[in-house]
Amino acid sequence: MDERAAGTRASVEAVFREERGRLLAALVHRFGDLDLAEDVASEAVEAALVHWPVEGVPARPGAWLLTTARRKAVDRLRRDQAYAARLALLAAEAERTGGAVPEEADGGLPDERLRLFFTCAHPALPAADRGALTLRYLAGLTTQEVARAYLVPNATMAQRLVRAKKKIREARIPFRVPEPDELPGRLPGVLQAVYSIFTEGYAASSGPLLQRLDLAEEAVRLGRILHRLLPAEREVTGLLALMLLVHARRDARTGPDGELVLLDAQDRGRWDRDMIAEGETLAVAALTGGPPGPYGVQAAIAALHDEAADAASTDWPQVVALYDVLLALNPSPVVALNRAVAVAMRDGPAAGLALLDELAGEPRLRAYHPWVAARAELLHRLGRDAEAADAYRRALELAGTEPERSHLRRRLAAVAPPER
C-alpha cells in the first residue's frame, strides 16, 4: 500500500470508528438483523477505501456510508430471497409493535443507537457478555480489541459474541427502546454494562497493568453518548459524572513504575481539574429533581474526594452519610466495606475495624482482597502488626494484578520487616 492509500485508509477508519455505532444501529433498525448490518457496514467501508481516494472524502461521510451500506443490503436481499422473506416478516412484525422514539436527523444519519444499547444489555443475555456486546457494537471495537479488553483469547470472545448474536436472532430479542414504564427496570442493565467496562479499565481484575486507560476512556465515551441520548435520565447523568470524577485521578493513581498509589497518597496536583469540574456539574444535575439513584450518590462521594485538599481534610462525616444512602439503595457487602473504611477515617480505626469484622460472614467478601487489605491496614493503625501481617499475606494471595500485589508487598514489609 502506498503512502497516500495508507493515509486514506487511516482517515476512513477514523470516520468509521466514530460513525460505526451509529451506522450499525441505523442498519439494524432498517433491516432488523445484526449480522447483515455488520456485513454491509464493512462492505461500505471497503467501498469508501476505493472511492474516497479518487473522488475525495464526501461532505457527510456518515451519510455516504449509510447510503452505500443500505444499497448493498438491498442488493443482497434481492439475491437471497429466503433471507429477504425472513427479514420482511421481521419488518412487518416490527410495524405491528410500533416504533418507540422519534428519529433525529443528525448529519443525515438517524441516531438509533439507543435501541442498540438496550439490545446489547438485554436481561435475556448473559450479564458477562453485555459489556462485550456494547464495546463491539456501540463503541465500534473489533472482536480482537474486545478480546484484549477482557483478556481472553480472540476465539473465545468471537464465540461468545456469536452465541449472543444467535440468541438475539433466534429468540428474537427486539431492537427497541423500552416504554417509559419499562425504563426503570431496563435502564440499570444498560448502565451496568457501561460501568462494567469502566471498572475493568479502571481496576483491571487481572494482568500486568492496574489501569487500562483506553478501556476506561471507551466507557466514558459510551457514557457521553448515552447521556446525549437520554439527557433527562438522572442516573445516566450520574453514571457519566461518576466515571469522570474517578477518571480525573488516572494520572495520580499509579506511580512511576506502574505501582498502585492509594487515594490518600496521591499527588492531587496531578488530578484533571477540568474533568472534575465537568463531573461535578453533572453530579449536581444527577442529584437534583428527585430521589437520588445509586450512580448519583457514588458520583457525590467521588466529588467529595476530588474537592478535598488531602485525605485528612476530606468531609468524612458527609462521605459516611452518603454511604448510608447508598447502602439503603443498594445493600451490598462491597458498599458496606467502603462505608466501614469511611467510618474509620471519621471515628478512628477501631470503629472501622469493628464494622469490617461484622462483615466477616459475607461469602462474597471472604475472597475479596480489598476487604482483607482494609482489615490489614486498620490492624496496622491499631498497632496490631502481627495480625496485620497475616492479613496482608492473605490479601497477597487474592490480588489479581501485579501493581496491587507489589503495593501489598510494600505494606507487608512495613509491618513485618523481613528478617536479615
Next chain:
Amino acid sequence: MKYMLLIYGSTDTQNACTVEDWMAYDKEVQEAGIFVTGHSLADLTTATTVRVDDSGERTVTDGPFAETREVLGGYYVIDVPDLDVALDWAARCPGARDGGTVEVRPVAEF
C-alpha cells in the same frame, strides 16, 4: 413468532394463586389474540416415563423423568412479535409467582 411458556411449580412452596387467577390470565391470553395452544397438566403422581433401548425394549416406570424440585405444571404456546412481549406475558402468568418459574422458549421453525 411462537414462544412456549413452560410453567414450573416448586414442590417446596405452595402456589397461592387461585383458580380465578388462572381463569383471568387464560381469558387475557385468549382475548389478546395470541393463544396458539396450552394445557394444564395433571398431578405429578400420575406421571409415567417411557424409555426404549437399542434393542427396542420398552421400559415403563412410574413417576417423572427426573427427581426435581421444579415440576412442569402446564404450558402455553403464544404467538407474539418478539421476546420482550413474550416475557411480559410470562411475567403476568400466575405460575411465575410464589416460587414458581416460567421458562420462555422460542418454538423452532423449519
